[in-house]
Amino acid sequence: MSQQIRQNKINQALQSFKDDSASFMNQLPVKHDSSDNIVTQSTLFSEKDINSKDFIAIRDGFRAALIEGQDESTRASFKSDDLAQNVVDTFKYSQLEDMEAAGLMEASLDESPWSDDYWAMYSGILGKRYADPEFPLMKDPGDKDWKKQYDYIQANPASAIFAGNDESSIDQLSPSEKYDALIGDSAGSLTKIMWEEGKSYYDQYGEVETWMGICHGWAPAAYLLDRPQKTIVLKAGDGRYIKFYPSDIKSLATLLWANRMPPTRFIGSRCNEKEPKQDENGRIISQEAFDTNPGTWHQSVVNQIGVSKRSLVLDVTFDYEVWNQPIHAYTYSYFNPQTYSAVDTLEEAKVSKADFTEDRFKKYRSSRAVDFVGVHMEVSYVVETDPTQRETDDAEHDLIQKVDYYYDLEIKANNWIVGGEWYINKHPDFLWTPSPQARAVTGYDRMISGDWDGSGVLPNSWQVAAKQAAISEMAPLAAIVEQMIKLSRA
Numbered sequence: 001m002s003q004q005i006r007q008n009k010i011n012q013a014l015q016s017f018k019d020d021s022a023s024f025m026n027q028l029p030v031k032h033d034s035s036d037n038i039v040t041q042s043t044l045f046s047e048k049d050i051n052s053k054d055f056i057a058i059r060d061g062f063r064a065a066l067i068e069g070q071d072e073s074t075r076a077s078f079k080s081d082d083l084a085q086n087v088v089d090t091f092k093y094s095q096l097e098d099m100e101a102a103g104l105m106e107a108s109l110d111e112s113p114w115s116d117d118y119w120a121m122y123s124g125i126l127g128k129r130y131a132d133p134e135f136p137l138m139k140d141p142g143d144k145d146w147k148k149q150y151d152y153i154q155a156n157p158a159s160a161i162f163a164g165n166d167e168s169s170i171d172q173l174s175p176s177e178k179y180d181a182l183i184g185d186s187a188g189s190l191t192k193i194m195w196e197e198g199k200s201y202y203d204q205y206g207e208v209e210t211w212m213g214i215c216h217g218w219a220p221a222a223y224l225l226d227r228p229q230k231t232i233v234l235k236a237g238d239g240r241y242i243k244f245y246p247s248d249i250k251s252l253a254t255l256l257w258a259n260r261m262p263p264t265r266f267i268g269s270r271c272n273e274k275e276p277k278q279d280e281n282g283r284i285i286s287q288e289a290f291d292t293n294p295g296t297w298h299q300s301v302v303n304q305i306g307v308s309k310r311s312l313v314l315d316v317t318f319d320y321e322v323w324n325q326p327i328h329a330y331t332y333s334y335f336n337p338q339t340y341s342a343v344d345t346l347e348e349a350k351v352s353k354a355d356f357t358e359d360r361f362k363k364y365r366s367s368r369a370v371d372f373v374g375v376h377m378e379v380s381y382v383v384e385t386d387p388t389q390r391e392t393d394d395a396e397h398d399l400i401q402k403v404d405y406y407y408d409l410e411i412k413a414n415n416w417i418v419g420g421e422w423y424i425n426k427h428p429d430f431l432w433t434p435s436p437q438a439r440a441v442t443g444y445d446r447m448i449s450g451d452w453d454g455s456g457v458l459p460n461s462w463q464v465a466a467k468q469a470a471i472s473e474m475a476p477l478a479a480i481v482e483q484m485i486k487l488s489r490a
Helices: 003-019 023-027 049-051 054-066 096-101 144-154 158-164 165-173 176-181 189-207 215-224 246-259 294-308 459-475 478-488
Strands: 031-034 106-108 230-235 241-244 264-268 313-315 321-336 341-343 371-383 399-411 417-422 428-436
Touching: 003 023, 003 341, 003 371, 003 399, 031 417, 049 371, 106 294, 144 189, 158 165, 158 176, 176 189, 176 241, 176 246, 176 264, 215 246, 215 321, 215 428, 230 478, 241 246, 246 478, 264 478, 294 371, 294 399, 294 417, 294 428, 321 417
Parallel strands: none
Antiparallel strands: 031 399, 106 321, 230 241, 264 428, 313 321, 313 428, 321 341, 321 371, 371 399, 399 417
């Protein structure tokens, strides 16, 4: 996108904000694909959840589970509980001048986090036979009835398919069925548990909500574990050979990280108000519902993506289309918040407190702010894709989407960012990431002995540990997943 086109887009948006700030602030941000075409991102939530805004409470429950046992004082005031230092790997820049001098007005990771399915519970999580054309969901993508998927598996069990020795049918089994075979588990423990998860909900409520899945495992695994690059063939416990496609390997990594998540670093609020009160300009009044401060957001993205060269997971409570998406890139430019116009330089964008007569958020400002700068940031993040039996995988197969955020930054006397105000309410409220050294690992990984290079059947201690991990922790062994990734990249 040319500079002129970008500035025209920004000016048009700012004019809309100037004309009717309340309407502008409450709109759903427009998403674009990598070619700048407008897209409607699929949502994991039902129409009922969206209309009733129940997805806000659902996300709050996930957030509570993610930070269980950790400090939950994450209100969005620009204070000790909302600092970029609490989430980034390396905090180096807090001045816009320094960021610009370091060439950090735009940055992208060397390679995007890998796309993957969110492995919905209604289709059996990893029990989903995504390559089987007769699997109900594959015959009709709109058929999201858990019972139909379950009944098909019961009528066509993996044990019967293995007994038939038809290579094509075996190849179409689900990731968990292949994994059960790999570890010599004739009882199919991991697959049973995948379906039992949905059964408990179906028996109680008569349905399984479409949002239920393991995207919270995919998001961090997608940048903390290397990308599976090619199909591998491994020897199962009964001596037969089984293909694991990159999608199969990704699914196991996603499940491991979903159920054995190590501690995370996070910033952001925990507001589950469905209709938070707003002032006449559309600005949310409740501090608890204000979410991450723009100053924190800006410093977090620049220092993490630009300096640390590692992703963050983006979660937006009041935007039902964005939930647990790993960030890939950003680019930002300035606008003058007094004139509502895009500008070329920081100096042109900066407005002193005395001159900022058009400030619609004056009563919320930090007492330390002496200048204000408008920022438009375009953020690129990775979204989910459907699993396939593609033999190889690379960044070209990732699905990237982009979204625009508008905000201003409050600058104190030493040019440090001290806060800011959002110009749109559906903005990032929760950022999180495990540490660079984090490893998702089961409690049974310590039981294994000996090595496995993928050329033969798993050692007995690995098989025993893997079966126990599946039954007790609903997860594959970390050692197996990590070795599978290594083999796929050899």
